[in-house]
Amino acid sequence: MISIESISQALIQAGGKPVLVGGSVRDRLLGTLSKDFDLEVYQLSIDAVEQALKPLGALHAVGKSFGVLKLRNFDISLPRTENKTGQGHKGFIVQTDSELSFEQAASRRDFSINAMGIDLITGELLDPFGGQADLKQGILRHVSDAFDEDPLRVLRACQFTARFNLQIHAETLIKCRNLNAELSSLPRERIGEEFKKLLSAAKPSLGLQALRETGALCLFPELAALIDCPQDPQWHPEGDVWIHTLMVIDEACKLSDSLTIRLAALCHDLGKPETTRMEDGRWRSKNHESAGALPTRQFLTRLALSEDLIREVIPLVQEHLKPCQLYRVRDQVSSAAIRRLATRVNIENLCLVAKADFLGRTTEDAKLGIDPSSEWLLEQAQTLAVHQKGPEPILLGRHLLEIGFQAGPTLGRVLKKAYEAQLDGAFSTLDEALTWYKNSKESLSK
Template sequence: MKEREETTLLQKIGKLADARGLEVYAVGGFVRDKLLGKQSKDIDFVVVGSGPDFARAVAKELRTRRVTVYQKFGTALVQVGEYKLEFVGARRESYRGESRKPAVEAADLHTDLARRDFTINALALALNAARFGEIVDPFDGRKDLRKGIVRTPLEPNRTFSDDPLRIMRAIRFATQLDFEIAPATLAGIRNNVERLRIVSQERITDEFLKILAAAKPSTGFRLMDETGVLAVVFPEMLAMKGVEQIDGHHHKDVFFHTLQVLDNVAARSDNLFLRYTALVHDIAKPRTKQFVKGKGWTFHDHEELGARMLPAIGRRLRLPVEMTK
């Protein structure tokens, strides 16, 4: 029933575009999830024309007043029952070095898809009647979906330099989908990791928490470690590396022990507070480390020091209040 309801909705939007002489496509995550057999109530649309104008026409056709236009960004959101429909005109983006905010101009669909972060998101579903249901895939996103690869549609250094938040998104998608990051894309992350510093903390933390919420969050934290992201985003955790709990036993490294604990908690609970607690439970061990002959390293009072460290970490990361109590 849900599938039929969704198809009917998309057909109505396609017919309206035909009547107005426009091309319209569902794009991005909705198409990706559909190919993965997942349902989504959030649908992004690209119109070869004005996104806000077409959104108003859609709202009128579907008899809903729940339409919000963001003129500054050239987008509009229409709420239809459970569905959130976002419309934007096909566009080209140009970035300046010190900002993630691009200059925008109208373009065709191919150019619009090329500006997407990854090939698995550079997919479009045609909705006009003559091509309804056709997948537009100029960068082999379906192939990457089948192979389980996160890859940029354009040269990786350009992709990550233009918008360094994509660094966090690459790691998040690899973690959520259990995908590999393509070698050239991984190199692009390493080359541009310092650019993360121009991204607002709120946007970084949003991706950080999505990684923490994944089925196996350690995947994301290992990737952040391997690419240098952890040093920028969460240096306190990086300090755990090489801190052994038992003299000479490298498998007891506090960093990797923490990732094991995190995965164990994640396997039992979706509660984000519990997962974060697992992540930071040994956060003060690097600062309390002392070597005792015959016993190895000790970490006296690390729980107390950790409790004192956490409020400042929470404020810096802009964590939700309920996670910092």
């Protein structure tokens, strides 16, 4: 079995000095488990490292030209220096040097909490920039002026703030703000990866606030528009849409670790800046849920997210008021209405988003954690077995062809009417569906 011990032993026998570096060191100090590990190897060439590790398994040269090999979930690299040659995230010349000191190699890293190492020969913690103390004090501090060379580090600062409940050091905050002009040079894919890490935190609101403090919120105008967008204090005593959204995303994270749920919670009120008006002395945002579809798509596209994911999120935004609306008239809500809703959106997910929306405010009911509407709708949908998706059509084209129906445009129209009838509860089995068709054949042909 490949382990840190087996890898380090092979490297030591070859004359190398392996050091565990990066996030796995930070995670050890926090008492959390790491899935991936980074090792830096001193006093060996990349070819010597490759020869030493070959007996352990297949090596992948993910970046052999700048001294990086991959063995399962271990990245093994040589110490290196990086020199800025142009603008943006990629304008660097990388040079490996196995004779560098650990401090020299670590000086290229972004934050002190990521610039620690564990000497795998002695077990000593190597911490030339005070990362352990910063971690204990909850401070996110840059390592050196090399921080200024990579604008991606601004987004990394924001996601680390959220994931580890850190406060950005005042000098680091200034450096982040000074990099704002270069943020637009970042690839959408890299922006999306950092944002997903931010949303993986227990309290993404901390990272979103950091985006605002650093100025990086300029990358996301759909979110920035929520700031100072007013709300009716009767329903939202907590403040503007930005404050409400921060509360909602944190509530969503208590309910689910699904990226779909978290994105929908974040985007649920993106339609409010466009629709909010003062009417009869009160702030109203009529149809903001449907108006939210466009800014949600624009925002998620900025993150280079998949079309499948975007199509999951948008209906949750468009329908997020539905649990509350249906609950108010629950005595009049038919099974057909719930079945139809299930054809548009995953009701189970919708109830989670709606619950987060309800709890993400400072009303008395929210403080008590009381949200009967989402629980009621979910129970109704579960009873009808449509809580995760709409009912599958019972009557299919092949069934009609088997009884002599001719293929053509009329077939599609009949099947559409049959599905509508199924949603209305006209039939629930194939035999019933065929009987319905025979009884309705004359009217369907019109």
